[in-house]
Amino acid sequence: SPKHKYYKEINEVIAEHIKYAAKLDIDNTWELIHDEGEMKVFKREMEEDGMVVDPLKAVHTVKGITGHEVCHYFWNPDVRMEWEGTLESAQVLDWFSEDTCVCYQIHKKVWPTTQREALFWTQIRHVPNEDEDEDGPDYWIVCNYSIPDHDKCPEKTKNIRAIMNVAMICETVVEPPQSDRNITRENITCKIQYHANVNPGGWAPASVLRAVYKREYPKFLKRFTQYVMDQTKDKPIMF
Numbered sequence: 001s002p003k004h005k006y007y008k009e010i011n012e013v014i015a016e017h018i019k020y021a022a023k024l025d026i027d028n029t030w031e032l033i034h035d036e037g038e039m040k041v042f043k044r045e046m047e048e049d050g051m052v053v054d055p056l057k058a059v060h061t062v063k064g065i066t067g068h069e070v071c072h073y074f075w076n077p078d079v080r081m082e083w084e085g086t087l088e089s090a091q092v093l094d095w096f097s098e099d100t101c102v103c104y105q106i107h108k109k110v111w112p113t114t115q116r117e118a119l120f121w122t123q124i125r126h127v128p129n130e131d132e133d134e135d136g137p138d139y140w141i142v143c144n145y146s147i148p149d150h151d152k153c154p155e156k157t158k159n160i161r162a163i164m165n166v167a168m169i170c171e172t173v174v175e176p177p178q179s180d181r182n183i184t185r186e187n188i189t190c191k192i193q194y195h196a197n198v199n200p201g202g203w204a205p206a207s208v209l210r211a212v213y214k215r216e217y218p219k220f221l222k223r224f225t226q227y228v229m230d231q232t233k234d235k236p237i238m239f
């Protein structure tokens with residue numbers, strides 16, 4: 001397709017997330033804020049001009065689903081309202097290609113902060129392992145990345161526009177290794193990395209925002225992965 005305005009930015013942002021995912025360096029600069037079963041959620045405390053912009057990183061391992069399935073349901077704008085509990089509305093403003101579109105969504109108000117909204121491109125991409133290194137990682141990735149404006153975006157609303165750079169990066173493990181023919185869901189496990197840099201914009205008490213993040217991210221990851229398990233359990237496996 002003819003290169004659209006964000007073609008270059010999308011490739012750069014995705015490449016950056018892939019580079020990070022391969023390293024998965026959870027060193028002591030990351031603070032564990034939630035540890036439940038296979039799910040571990042970490043944060044770094046960071047502020048920009050007095051605003052909380054804590055980077056968040058979560059790792060999770062879920063049996064019975066693939067990275068393609070997790071990314072498909074995370075990316076698909078048609079189902080977002082079904083699993084994203086903090087959304088009041090979500091719409092697609094534009095399609096750049098069949099795997100890339102622009103979304104505008106309004107999040108529910110969280111007392112005492114002002115209501116937030118987000119405008120971002122979202123792309124789903126399969127990043128196969130390097131040909132020569134057949135043992136290299138094979139990723140499915142979705143990236144949601146804010147854009148400053150779009151001609152179809154509702155004019156100045158009362159909401160505060162969040163700035164975000166979010167990635168869902170997944171690998172699928174098949175055990176024991178089998179020929180594609182007879183793999184069942186008992187043989188597959190998805191290893192998830194979720195990276196979220198969300199600047200909620202505007203002012204909100206740091207303590208309130210950190211409490212919201214600490215509560216909302218684990219809830220969202222549990223609810224979303226359960227949604228994918230429910231949606232896929234009786235369907236053929238998407239590899």
Ligand SMILES: Cc1cccc(-c2n[nH]cc2-c2ccc(F)c(-c3ccc(S(=O)(=O)CCO)cc3)c2)n1
Pocket residue numbers: 084086107108109110116117118144162163164166196198200212213216217220
């Ligand atoms: C899951 C979660 C974590 C932390 C805060 C909240 C939340 N509660 N009330 C308002 C928000 C809120 C404000 C601004 C945002 F950009 C996002 C936001 C969060 C996640 C994503 S995403 O890309 O991971 C999933 C798509 O919505 C996008 C925006 C969420 N929800």
